[in-house]
Amino acid sequence: MGWKQQQAAILGLSLVLLALVLTLFLKKTIEVEERIAAPGTQLDGIRNTWGNGPIGRWMRVVHVYFFFVFRNLPRIGARIESRMGDENETLPVGLKLWVMLPVSVFFTSIALSIFAAWYLEAFN
DSSP states (O other), rough: OOHHHHHHHHHHHHHHHHHHHHHHTTHHHHHHHHHOOTTTTTHHHHHHTTTHHHHHHHHHHHHHHHHHHTSSSSSTTTHHHHHHHOOSOOOHHHHHHHHHHHHHHHHHHHHHHHHHHHHHTOOO
């Protein structure tokens, strides 16, 4: 399989994964969001602002994902966590993986696709 076919396959995987994240996996993301989005926090505002359309769903999924990613940063993680939401009770690892794994794979596949396009000199 050549580079162009691999890039097309990666882009196809990305689109399928995006559709899955916005439909099937959204129920688990909403469950996580309900547990960590305290009233008056950024996650609560995102939910109210963007709604439940496709773009709103994507914004909600990405913000929940970044809540888990950024809160572990040294020195600024605690501030980010308090501003975005609050994990009062420890969430089960399996529930966190429903958010973390698909979005991580999506971002990785997009990065691979961009790298493949750069390698194939598609930007020239």
